[in-house]
Amino acid sequence: MKSDSYVIENPTVRKAIAALQDGDARAWLSLFVKNAVLYDHGNAMTAGEFIEKSIGQEYFTHIDKTGENGLSVPGRFHTDRWGDFQVCFQFRLNEVGKISRLDVFQVIY
Numbered sequence: 001m002k003s004d005s006y007v008i009e010n011p012t013v014r015k016a017i018a019a020l021q022d023g024d025a026r027a028w029l030s031l032f033v034k035n036a037v038l039y040d041h042g043n044a045m046t047a048g049e050f051i052e053k054s055i056g057q058e059y060f061t062h063i064d065k066t067g068e069n070g071l072s073v074p075g076r077f078h079t080d081r082w083g084d085f086q087v088c089f090q091f092r093l094n095e096v097g098k099i100s101r102l103d104v105f106q107v108i109y
Helices: 011-022 025-030 047-054
Strands: 032-040 043-045 058-063 072-079 083-093 099-106
Touching: 011 025, 011 058, 011 083, 011 099, 025 032, 025 047, 032 047, 043 047
Parallel strands: 032 099
Antiparallel strands: 032 043, 058 072, 072 083, 083 099
16 A cells, blocks of 8 residues: 655645656656656665655655655655565755755664
């Protein structure tokens, strides 16, 4: 089951999480700057590489809270490959509100 609704304060981050949850690669990619860098547990990749490995195969099962004005989204996460665990998505936006960096890392709380 995918995550229940949780209000994410930042509209760009809210759209990114919705695209991830829906498996919508086009919507996900449209939110990033051209040369955005994503770090998945310390491994650098492009937004396109993230799409290939994650979109449609990974999603939040529960968003526990948000922080930093909606730029930090921790919660329980499911991957078809690795199972279930807790992660945090930490977004950085540029001056016009597009995602310039995303850090995804495992958390324990």
